[in-house]
Amino acid sequence: MRNIHIAACLSVIAMLSAPASAQSLAELDRLSDLTANEETGVAAAQEQAGRGAYLEALSTLERVMAAFPESVSARLLHAVYLCRIDDRQGGLVEISQMDEDLFGAANIADARDRCSRPYVEPQAPAPAPVARPDPEPIETVALPPSTAAGGTVSGKEQPAPVAPPPDAPAATTAGTNSISGSNAISDTAPPRSSSSSSSQQPEDTSGGEKD
């Protein structure tokens, strides 16, 4: 009896939802059309990420990467977006697969750096710094340099700390970040697929692709 009810309900749902589904299916086509072109696909992923839909953005990029496996933009963004969803190990592994000659050493370093520190949600543009009135002389207390402004000693004036991420690492260096405490991510360990990847013949792009 219960199964009958469930089946009936599902049938009704399916029928009632048909028009909406048709509309949504058209929307799905529109999304997949976007990724039939590398540039529009990457732009779509950027738009999705811009509104926080990172899983959707990753899916979009994977469509782009499937159709355009040589897409540097898609692969860079895919790695960084993995880190954005806190899969830093996955992101760093993808970065470790990137050839400096193809992706640019600075891009790779930048991506690795972004993956190695907690992401800070973008905030509204900060207002232009306004010069604070000089403090009252009586409040000026001579402090040892090492204790001023959070103890930073750089030889230059440092701004007052502005809401740093609560768990931001003191310093981020390639290869020293750890995932969930126990497993250190090695940027230098050669992946197993390197040899197979390097031994692959240039891909025959003449066949197979359907879209």
Added chain:
Amino acid sequence: MRTPNRLVAALTATTMLASNLAAAPALAQQRTEVGAASVVIGDVEFREQQDARARQLERRDRIAWGNYIASASNSQAQLLLLDRSTFSIGERTRLRIDEYVYDPAEGRSAVVTVLRGALRFFSGSNEGNNTADVNAPAGRIGIRGTAIDILAGEVAEEVGEDEPFIDNMRNVDSDEDEATLVVLRGPGAQTAGGLTVGLAEVTSAGVTVVLDEPGLAAYIPRAGVPPIGPFRISDAGLVEIQNEIQPRVARAGGGGGGGILGALIPIAVGAVALGVLLSNDDDDNVAPPNIDTGNNCDRGYYRGDNGQCIAENPNQPPTASVPDPRPTAPPTEDAETPPRSPIG
């Protein structure tokens, strides 16, 4: 009082059954379409039912309940479902869509069966109560708000038994048809975008292993034995999984020379700048973008969207520098000059 109620219930059930049966042929013809093929690369077979005649899957093909999809070597596809969840199907993979119900207000439930190969699931809409279950040869995976990778069969055995955690157990007897490897990819507790933190429950032989952090994995060697885990997947294991799910990217190279990218080097380096790519959602309030256009700005400047060099925020505290792994130039007469950081 109970008899009329029973009668009403029976009549209702009969009516609904009759309606359902009457509607069944129409529904069978109409199909319950739940998504579309959003990308298809290579040879990917598509059947309405498992025993039906197969045909090549094409992009924009509609996906419905009961559909059976099988990919060949160096082939892949992605199914985009109504709630914008996706199943990425790797090479040599067989998958069946068992059930999918989506109500934008209530959420989504999906049940699929992966018979072998590599599967990646990305959850779509964050609204409502969203669940998905994946039946694998040796167990069942319940997933919530998740990015997850699943390997089944021979490839799971290969990758799973190469994992140091599994290898150290020594007496793991895997079945090449039933082995199942599950890796949670996210979102983790520190995810951006306020996404639901991912969770997967891997169940076999009455035992459930919970994966609740990105990178945690569970391995079921064969049907009838409990899952092993959770353990942290190795970097090498992740590479193997990625290569199964994105075989074309693996073949394109980027990890050691060769491949079709070789001819694109000059274009590739000059064509992209990560800082610009990320300008839409960037965290540049923490660090300035780094541009590698082959013509970097001087230290203290970065390249803007229009290519101009822009002074960094003078109030920007110095960020960690990552050493440039490129071979350094031979020392010159100016060797006392400190090396320039690649971070502009």
